Amino acid sequence: MRRRCIVHIDIDAFFASVEKLLDPSLEGKAIIVGGLPHERGVASTASYEARKYGVHSGMPLQKAYQLCPNGIFLRGNHRVYASFSRNFHRILSRYTPDMEMASLDEAYLDLSRCRALYPSFSQTVTQIKQTVEEKLKLSVSVGVGPNKILAKLATNRAKPGGMVEVKPGCEESFLKELPIEALPGIGSKARAELDMLNIRKIKDLWGLPREALRTLFGLRGEEIRLQSHGIDDRPLESSGEQKSISRETTFLKDIWERRLLLAHLAYLCDRLSLALRKERCFSHIIEVKVRWSDFKTEVRRRLLVNPVQEMDDIYRIARELFLELFQGARLSLRLVGVKASDLVRSRTLSLFEPHSLHKERLGSAVFEVREKYGFGALLTAREKMLEDVYSFTKERGFILKTASLTK
DNA sequence: TCTGGGGTCCTAGGACCC
């Protein structure tokens, strides 16, 4: 098979860079996006200035604040980032239809089919990089290789702002000294296990027999073995249908009052219902998640014969699942969440649900008003109750992190 | 240090059926 030409392109410190663009006074400063220093949470992005202090994404905000007390902490605005991401996608798609958006700020391009169009790959790649940077006003890093794994690892080496190509014959020398956790799929747990076996670099994996990898990583073992040699024939995948939608909240302080937790659960169900409606989806599985104050996480899910979309239906099930978990609770909760999965596009109306048509019409009307005027523009009776609970919440000093219902 | 929110995928055990 002919060597493919895969390009991986990644926006540098994406959220932080967008914030600098929106507010030029932030230029040159240590920016940490993810939340305010006293909040519970982690950094989703740190600017390169902040990284000098040791701050990195995934780090708890309180720790980031200790390391970088003069940093500028921002909650961030996902809608703005999503709009930048759409532009990113638009620009790249002009070069080839063979593209995979791996996340908001990261994409793969396969130029193999466009050989006739682009006689010089390195020139084309340089041009793509320049165009993206000019149009988005954001710096990007680019990696080029014969497959996804090598292109991605090349990008990591190119950061920030550079371009690295893994040339034919250089694959193993490029890989051998990289730490094993550079391979996607090897996270903190796997790294710790491999560390005990004295396996720290990718070249250390080369000596392991297949069976050992199979034992360590299960089905992923063979893929990891091949990738450690730079072999990867995974095709690019255009983003398929979403498999699940979820909404969850970590409270600023742990909560033990049932009434408060149920009220917040209802709020999450409402937001989930809105999201399902937006995607024109119905859900066959509803799942409730709780995280206790000791950080132990539990879930309960229910498979439904008739898929749901309406808030009332979701909440009825979520409430039961929640109470199953919360019955006899000895600890308070730091998180509740609700998730819809096994999504379907439409559903057949059941003869046993005479009111469902009416309910759906009401739901559509609520949805339209909220799309136009915002979530808080229209409150149902239950949400009016919720609103009271929110003020009750404030009186009790439990400020929920999620924005209140009214604007 | 004290651990987000949104996802995907895999594993393992129990129930159930043949």
Place this chain on the structure above:
DNA sequence: TCTGGGGTCCTAGGACCC
């Protein structure tokens, strides 16, 4: 009265990614 083998479905948990 002791106890198969295999397949599938469901549930819960967890690793991992950005």
